[in-house]
Amino acid sequence: MEPWVILAGYAFSLMKFQSYDSQRGQAGLGEEKMEHREQSFTSSAAKQLALYAFYTMVALAVIMYMLSIAAGRTGSTASGVAVDPDNNSITIALRQEPPQLDHVRATDSSSIIVLSHSMEGLIAYNDAGSLIPGMAERWEIREDGATFWIREEARWSDGVPVTAHDFVFSWRRAVDPATAAEYSFILYPIVNAEEINQGNLPPQTLGVRAVNDRVLEVDFNQPTPYFDKLVAFITYFPTREDFFNNTEGRYGADADMMLANGPYIVTEWTHSASMTWEKNPYYWNDEKGFLDTINVGYITEDVNAKLNLFKDGQISDTHLVAPMLGSAMEQRWQIDRSMDGTVFFLQLNFREDRITANKNFRKALQYAQDPVEFVYKALKEPSYLPAVSLFPYWIRGVDDSFRKEYPPPEHEFNVAKAREHLELARQELGIEEFPPLVILADDSPIGSISSEYYQATFTKNLGLEIRIDKQIFKQRLAKMTAGDFDIVVSGWGPDYDDALTFGDLFASWNLNNRGRYASEAMDEQIRIAQSELDPLRRMEAFAEIQRIVHEDVVMIPMYERGWSFVVDPRLKGFKRRAVGPEVDYNFAYIETGEE
């Protein structure tokens, strides 16, 4: 139908020109004959052109019809509605195409979102983010190991029971170096995991075994009090051996190469275009998965496109960036906020040849900047919080929030003190002028704002010469790993819901400690945090880590990232999470308004 609209438009515009021309023609009556002939030439040629245009339009309509059919064959996106109460379905947009959906190898947020809906581990999260039984109906965590009792109703999406063997197979696969799973380190508390992962032992020696179909036994290297939180992570999810072997190396590559044991089944996956998740009839928990269908209608990173889709009633929720908030408020939308979980900070280089290895110099940097000013005056993202610690505010302590129980050392923004420390550093290093400092950052808009803000701040308050080294993501990582920086703008997000996910970052053995910070005191506290069974003493270790990070200026906190977002008012129970899936529809349902 649409082609005709355009066609009419074309024809109309042509008629306009012709009438204009004929007026000119009449006006030119008294002019020379030659001029008149020129006019009539124009007019009849224009008529011919109009006729041609008309034929072309008809041909174009036919071609477009054929193209439309062809396009349908390449896979179509859902042109559904954001919230459809009649079919009990919603349409959403994903930020990125999941690289692949093998839970053992997945690392990115899009994959975690999908897998958190299609699969479930031994232990799961409830709508409030607390741990609840998942595939395991009960469990016991001891000093030397753990036992999980798998529930009888646990089923794969083809009706076959989920057994302890599925977990054994999956975990062995995760630490097998042949799998090359980036998250294999998360299984290291299990006996032999690290050795296997380094290729020194066969995967069969992993300290996990199925006593029978429903009892799973795990042996620890050392006490692992947070193991219940680990098994909620995707790498610990089960894989069924016979299904995996049938996929011939393509496990998780397509919808038919996946097996679900969670509330939803991925039934369709058109790469980079769309997905369909349907309710899993075999899923055991009726407190989760209330929708019949979730259509991933769009895969786009463009926040403006997502906002337009939301406005047009095509998707159920979208996040907003600062420039959009004004118009969102004009629309009188309910704007919600949540924490993304990630903490951003300036990581400093502790390699010996760097000035940043000098403690007084680091102290100078610390005193010379103010994260509050940075977040509220430079970033201006209302959902972001100024960071004050390595541990974000949502981390749990013994009974309450960790940061309430153990408040971080107060940051002091004091240029005079900063200059004192700078002078001390100058004397200690025995130099006249500080060489230029390199701030490494990624090429994102926020990476630019951050590096430019700190460049300006350190130049103004300390008179240092700062150079910005802006790189694409992979090159920034390469330079970070090689230690080719003085300061790097970086962030750290949680893998599991425990303070240790942040706490062990600056361990001397942690490969992610890319500034190579190493101190005995820090390592000792991290060892306590890893294996102490008494929650109180464990939290005290984290408090000590928090203090060392500040006292030794291991890094300079910048901000805790958050989201501003809008949700279709008919959709209830939608969550954005700091740990686990970024967006969570497991508890989402449509309010029909009849009750």
Add this chain to the structure above:
Amino acid sequence: MGWYIFKRLIQGIITVWFIATATFFAMHSVPGDPLLNDRAVTPAIRANLEAKYGLDQPLLTQYVIYLGNLSRGDFGISFTQENRQVNDIIREHFPVSAILGILAVLFAALGGVLWGSLTALYRNRLPDYIIMFLVILGISVPSFVVAALSQYSLVTLNNAVGQTLLPVAGWGTILHMLVPAMVLGLSTMAYLTRLMRSSMLEVINSDFVRTAKSKGLPPARIFTRHQVRNAILPVITVLGPQIAVITTGGFVVEIVFAIPGLGRFFVEAVQQLDYTVIMGTTVFYGAFLVFMVIVVDVLYGFIDPRVRLK
């Protein structure tokens, strides 16, 4: 004729080989490490990943292996889409770009010829001024602005009407394609309009048109047979490369309108240093471009009898 085509094809293959070689070495000299990710991995895993992608071999060996695979038409496995063959990515996503591209080229070519002829016909009069003003806009406004603006107008229009007249984004039917295709074809259309206009003006003042007029041929016939047909030649010349430009240059439009085309992979692969996808898409697009140029050269022989293919 057959010999000419054969010769051109051989030249084309050498060109593609050159593109592949240059891209291969340029890509490997770009700083950065394709296997690095947010979470650091142990040396053992690293070694396994390197072995999987053949990065443990010396660069020249990698090059020889790559050429061997290329000659069999095998582009390898993507680094980021870990379970997908680059061949599959191209096979699944190029048709999307191509379909959108065909429509965009149609809009551009037809619009260009139409508006170009019109401006020439009405030269230095109001229609000419209006169209040429729009042409300048079309050439100078970048496509991400046009794309975002047109999407925003679509939403406003849909909201005003109270229903979805045209989809805001997505893929699957002609309705999804209309606006993106127009945005994609806009700058080419503007360019072709200018080209057609100047080419028409050249022809209008030529001897054979004057002769035709003096012989008393009907104006419409002079216009179509003697003017448009002669003036269209330069347009066809640039059309071949423009088709390649449009089908490969859809990155912005594909992102904004959430279209699963190959253009996205082409650009994102470079950002992600996805070696196999960079090579696959570059060689594929290179071959496509070379092929289009050959096709246009051959077509020339049919359109313009003065060109003899030897």
